[in-house]
Amino acid sequence: MAAAAHMDVVYQFMDATTKLPLAQRLLLFVLPLLLLLHVASRSRRKQAKPLPPSPPGLPVIGHLLQVGARPHVSLRDLAARHSGGGGGLMLLRLGTVPSLVVSSPRAARAVLRTHDHVFASRPPSRLVDDLVYGSSSVGFAPYGEHWRRARMLVTAHLLAAKKVSSYHAARQEEVRLVVAKLREAAAAGSGVDIGAAVNAFANDIICRAVCGKFFREEGRNRLFRELNHMTTVLVAGFNLEDYFPGLASLLGIFTTFTSNKVSQTHQRWDRLLEEIISDHERRRIITEHGRGGASGGGGDDDDEQEESDFIDVMLSVQQEYGITRDHIKAILMDMFEAGTATSSLVLEFAMVELMRNPRLMAKLQAEVRKNTPKGQEMVKEENLSSMVYLSAVVKEILRLHPPAPLLVPHQSMADCDIDGYTIPSGTKVIINAWAISRDPKSWEKAEEFMPERFMDGGSSADIDFKGKDFQFTPFGSGRRMCPGSNFGLATINIMLANLMYCFDWMLPEGMEKEDIDMTEVFGLTVHRKEKLILVPKPYDTFAHPVQPEAGSDQ
Numbered sequence: 001m002a003a004a005a006h007m008d009v010v011y012q013f014m015d016a017t018t019k020l021p022l023a024q025r026l027l028l029f030v031l032p033l034l035l036l037l038h039v040a041s042r043s044r045r046k047q048a049k050p051l052p053p054s055p056p057g058l059p060v061i062g063h064l065l066q067v068g069a070r071p072h073v074s075l076r077d078l079a080a081r082h083s084g085g086g087g088g089l090m091l092l093r094l095g096t097v098p099s100l101v102v103s104s105p106r107a108a109r110a111v112l113r114t115h116d117h118v119f120a121s122r123p124p125s126r127l128v129d130d131l132v133y134g135s136s137s138v139g140f141a142p143y144g145e146h147w148r149r150a151r152m153l154v155t156a157h158l159l160a161a162k163k164v165s166s167y168h169a170a171r172q173e174e175v176r177l178v179v180a181k182l183r184e185a186a187a188a189g190s191g192v193d194i195g196a197a198v199n200a201f202a203n204d205i206i207c208r209a210v211c212g213k214f215f216r217e218e219g220r221n222r223l224f225r226e227l228n229h230m231t232t233v234l235v236a237g238f239n240l241e242d243y244f245p246g247l248a249s250l251l252g253i254f255t256t257f258t259s260n261k262v263s264q265t266h267q268r269w270d271r272l273l274e275e276i277i278s279d280h281e282r283r284r285i286i287t288e289h290g291r292g293g294a295s296g297g298g299g300d301d302d303d304e305q306e307e308s309d310f311i312d313v314m315l316s317v318q319q320e321y322g323i324t325r326d327h328i329k330a331i332l333m334d335m336f337e338a339g340t341a342t343s344s345l346v347l348e349f350a351m352v353e354l355m356r357n358p359r360l361m362a363k364l365q366a367e368v369r370k371n372t373p374k375g376q377e378m379v380k381e382e383n384l385s386s387m388v389y390l391s392a393v394v395k396e397i398l399r400l401h402p403p404a405p406l407l408v409p410h411q412s413m414a415d416c417d418i419d420g421y422t423i424p425s426g427t428k429v430i431i432n433a434w435a436i437s438r439d440p441k442s443w444e445k446a447e448e449f450m451p452e453r454f455m456d457g458g459s460s461a462d463i464d465f466k467g468k469d470f471q472f473t474p475f476g477s478g479r480r481m482c483p484g485s486n487f488g489l490a491t492i493n494i495m496l497a498n499l500m501y502c503f504d505w506m507l508p509e510g511m512e513k514e515d516i517d518m519t520e521v522f523g524l525t526v527h528r529k530e531k532l533i534l535v536p537k538p539y540d541t542f543a544h545p546v547q548p549e550a551g552s553d554q
């Protein structure tokens, strides 16, 4: 009976509404539905934990204007005021993109370790898709099966400690070339642009690992350097789609503005990489034919190792890992993009800080000179193991000047609760490693260049950058942690040791250490605005007795 009465009401309602115009009829049905959805979403929001704290933002652009030209600095300052009692989590809206800023070791641990599986993806980018073969490299790839395979290939075959160590002779040879150029400059009494010298060195080291001994042929190393620079400018520049992805694709702004440059740069990379990969394939065929005819097949082990550059290795495991030729090219682009500026910036900042602290430079030089056999022309890698102060200096540079101060953005793949806050799925995550590694709560005299903190008995002697200490993550931590740290450190240590061993350093005439400009410019990495010009003076290891370790009181 009751059901019949209800149906009656429904029929009467339908009958009455049929007399209304169509638009009003639709409204009558749609409005209650919208109301229901609104009530349901409010009760869901009531149940969910709150979002992390946010500073007040503007309509449409959100907090975009509060992020200035040096985002690592402005984000630190904003977080100090708005990250809710020092918890280290702050939610910004950069354009339409929700962005979580992480600014404490505790919050970094939550994102990079406890919930690593949720935050291990990268924000999508059409620009990177078009530039880097559908983002199919390691660094740009979204979390998933392709990334897992590419990452495994890179860590097991290209950047494993044994492989990195197999390039020791190549590194020595490249350092020798730099030292020779510096000696020429010293003989002429001219200044050297240190940043340019170490950048060319880091680029050549990567070139040699990627494509073997003949990377200078036809100026290929210079071409790689140029393309690498163009790529960084494109990826690090202001891209509307990074902040208003919907709007950018709707207006087609990306297509008309940047697209030409992106596609030209991509084509230039593709031509160069294709040429070099084809060269390698031809050489492999010739070598296999040669081996077939020879009795024992193969030269000595060192030669074999040196011949097996990244391209050879990837061609040989291509089937096993199920990767295409485009994937190989994307991974090679990654090696240049991730491996060049990072190492060279550490070297440049090391020279800057040491010039500003002559007593510490003298201490480092004394250690390097004492631990290199007398009269040896250059420091060799086997001499480095006893240079503990050198390691402390490199660590201190990575603490004060992490080349990627905001790491590389991550993206959450599901809703996640941290410290009583909800982080919605699809949130971009910015980890301010720079702010964390200068936080006085974690570091004694945090703003001072003080390598002694990392020495035995120092206040941070137990802290390392291997991804377990969340107050110090210049290489990141967790699934996305840098797989190239061994490679980078090997490049940095041998070059810095030789800069200290072979030369004394002076500022150009009339310049004092206080005049060294420390202004930074932010891109994918942070570099210095002004060039560091230094005048080298060769140090004669035969003529000089080993100096006592200056400043060893610290």
Ligand code: HEM
Binding pocket: 138, 139, 140, 151, 154, 159, 334, 335, 338, 339, 340, 342, 343, 346, 402, 403, 404, 407, 408, 409, 474, 475, 476, 477, 479, 480, 481, 482, 483, 484, 485, 487, 488, 489
């Ligand atoms: C001092 C030198 C270096 C520093 C400070 C450094 C730092 C970093 C950082 C901060 C990340 C991002 C971590 C994250 O997303 O949480 C990264 C990723 C990466 N780095 Fe390095 N890096 C260095 C050298 C190198 C070198 C020499 C190579 C290769 C030859 C390399 C290859 C990579 C790759 C492939 C990734 C992407 C990893 C992924 O997304 O799974 N890096 N690096």
